[in-house]
Amino acid sequence: MDDDADSRAALAEALREGGYVVETAADAFKGLGKLPDFAPDLVLTDLKMPGMDGLELLRKIHSGGNDLAVVVTTAFADVETAVTALKEGAADYLTKPLDLTVLSVVVAREMDRLRLRREAGLLRARLAERYSFSNLVGSSPAMQNVLKVLPQVAASKASVLVTGEPGTGKELLATTIHEHSPRAKEPFLKLHCAALAEPLLGSELFGHESDASQGNPGRREGRLQQAAGGTLFLDEISAIPPALQVRLVRFLREHAFERMGGEETLHADVRVIAASDHNLHEEVVRGSFREDLFYQLNVVNLELPPLRARPSDILALAMHFLRKYGAEDGKTLEGFSDEAMQRLAAYEWPGNVRELENAVAHAVVLASGPRVTAMDLPPSVGPAPVGTAGIRIPGSKMEDIERHAILTTLEATRGSTTKAAEVLGMSVRTIQYRLQQYHSAPKSELHMPAVLPKRPD
Ligand SMILES: Nc1ncnc2c1ncn2[C@@H]1O[C@H](COP(=O)(O)OP(=O)(O)OP(=O)(O)O)[C@@H](O)[C@H]1O
Ligand SMILES: [Mg+2]
Incomplete structure (x- = not known):
């Protein structure tokens, strides 16, 4: 999206030559209108546009629950806004005038990442479906x-x-x-x-x-x-x-x-x-x-396994209990605020699923909706420590998404970096390098208890 018709046409042309299907829009409103039908994988938008600016557009796209990458373009002088955009979940930013080679590299990279993210999600959903028992939540x-x-x-x-x-x-x-x-x-x-x-x-x-x-x-x-x-x-x-x-x-x-x-x-x-x-x-x-x-x-x-050894079950369990207690209390709660989710995910849960269930029951009583906030949770579910390398919900910074993808994939491959490299299309070395960088991540993320049926002597 760009309010300058010439640059819009030039970019669209370049991307089409790269094999992509492209739609253009003169402003954010028109762009948003095209989203449902066109369902793009990537949105490239100027930050400064009349009416709704790029930041506002970015927020609208994310709050609509769209799983797509947003790349923003900005004048060289306005890098600060670009940084704000990154913080708000943009995948990357490019300074104008655009270098078409850089553009094609960035677009290709983002499409790759999106594909991996979707594949990992699909894989997990398929596994969960295969072994699902109505009341037993657990896709870890x-x-x-x-x-x-x-x-x-x-x-x-x-x-x-x-x-x-x-x-x-x-x-x-x-x-x-x-x-x-x-x-x-x-x-x-x-x-x-x-x-x-x-x-x-x-x-x-x-x-x-x-x-x-x-x-x-x-x-x-x-x-x-x-x-x-x-x-x-x-x-x-x-x-x-x-x-x-x-x-x-x-x-x-x-x-x-x-x-x-x-x-x-x-x-x-x-x-x-x-x-x-x-x-x-x-x-x-x-x-x-x-x-x-x-x-x-x-x-x-x-x-x-204790709940801290299967962090990827926490949010699914929390949603399960939210529906259960919400229905009992006659409250329709959509979910948890970002901060509430972060707290749930960062907490150690010494009392395991029962403690989580009680925390959600408590929150449902206090919540005034539409989402459960961090304030609704019991104080024992302490604030997430600032600056730790705990996994955050994807959708914020690219590094966070990458870390999330690497750690959950490793969880799925039971710690095999070779298999994870295959799934993610990354090199084993990159994964090992990243793991060194995440060194301060909680160990429980990678802890995998084995379950073996034992035979009597
Ligand atoms: N995987 C799960 N999915 C949904 N609910 C769960 C799951 N695991 C536990 N719960 C819920 O958490 C609560 C505690 O579970 P349960 O009573 O089975 O634990 P327990 O291991 O028997 O605990 P204890 O050792 O204290 O007796 C129950 O309300 C149960 O329904
Ligand atoms: Mg029991």
């Missing part, structure tokens, strides 16, 4: 590792041990496994092993015979019987006392058990999913957890 490679084995895990009857820090979604994962299993229509029962003392826990799990002296007037069915045909979720399994561990091992081996205080051997077809936020193997080594029980439970181990 770390979560995809868990989600991609879910169909097989759900189809099987094998015991599952779900491990992960508090609030990482262990119970949700157990529920999802049951819901996608052939047992979905049968009961899904839960028992929290740390919530009850030994005698009670025993009778909750296995049931008990009537024993008036123990204050048990009638015979009682345990969860194992109640869950027959279905799934039993044993939460915080590390808290189960030794005597009950022995009984549970027997049940897992033979599907047989006796009620507490009873002699009769009962059978029940129950699949067991256990959860722990402790490292059970360490407890085995320390002697507080039976090794045979560990192996009976650990036929499949699903490890849920």
